Amino acid sequence: METITIKDIARMCGVGVSTVSRAMNNHPDINEETKQKVMEIIREYNYIPNNSARNLKLTESNAIAILVKGISNPFFMKMIKVMEKEIQNKKYALVLHHVEMNEDEVDVALELIKEKRLQGIIFLGGYFSHTKEKLEQLQVPFVLSTIAMSQKKPSESYSSVSVDDTKESYKIVDYLCKLGHKKIATIVASSSDESVGNLRREGYRLALHDNAIKVDESMIYEMNYELDPYTMENGYAVMQEILKRKDLPTAVYAISDTLAIGACKAILESGRRIPEDISVAGYDGIDMAYFYSPSITTIRQPIEEMARETVEVLFDVIQNEEEHQHKTFEGKLIIGESTREI
DSSP: OOOOOHHHHHHHHTSOHHHHHHHHTTOSSSOHHHHHHHHHHHHHHTOOOOHHHHHHHHHOOSEEEEEESOTTOHHHHHHHHHHHHHHHHTTOEEEEEEOOTTSOHHHHHHHHHHHHOEEEEEEESSEEOOOHHHHTTOOSOEEEESOEESOSSOOSSSEEEEEOHHHHHHHHHHHHHHTTOOOEEEEEOOTTOOSHHHHHHHHHHHHHHHTTOOOOGGGEEEOOTTSOTTSHHHHHHHHHHHTTOSSOOSEEEESSHHHHHHHHHHHHHTTOOTTTTOEEEOSBOOHHHHHSSSOOBEEEOOHHHHHHHHHHHHHHHHHHOOOOOEEEEOOEEEOOSSOOOO
16 A cells, blocks of 8 residues: 655645544544544554654754745745755755644644754744634744734744834735825735735725725625635636626736736737726735736845744744844835836
């Protein structure tokens, strides 16, 4: 029988890797039905944990973990590259772990702490709404980087590095309004998404309001839930729906550059021109937005600076025992060839 991994078991059971690990370790914090399902798969496939690899992990003492939601996002990939270099410069090992959208990142972190004796954690992407009691279970310093948080007041128990997504989203939509656009569609995350997608949607609404433009709910298009979020494929699919409208928008604001690039392809395939027929704006400032033709008007987040600051803030706590810090960076409006005045 073909050898399977713990990730294979998680996929077959429809749960996260951390849940499989808790089932194998007879952890009390797991649903009995789920535990039995996991154990049945383990017995059926005669799965044996790789103890040699596990023992190797236990010997690591200078390791920093990056737990990332949305690892395929080009924005995160560049941040990870910078973080990896900074962490290695400090003579620490990097543990990179992908967290599924439906997984609890704190549960995943707790498992990694036990397995790899982590000295610190960077949470990258997603939404953070955990209780103070749960966060206190994390006995190592951690930083939230580019994460939307439920608390309005910064916590003293961890650090954070981010931009003000509502403010920056407002900035680019306000720019479109000042160009004379009044029919501005947007491609956003679902209304249940409490991450940065929700903050960027809020910035869109505020900018229209402040420019005396009534928000047309029919102009707000959510990403296709059947496709991977924040991808060019998703932007392409949603833009095809927008193009079916009788009253086409004069501008489209997508809450990520990848969505915007996908939208551009759909517009061009329909025989329309950018920006002559429809202007397009994105968000993030990834390299692809600059090299795409036409280049995308976007909000550039200071990726490298934020990545370096994330690592510095974490090591200030680890090595210098400094207080936790909360850093907010400014985004920059980059005017490309994809937008025009009307």
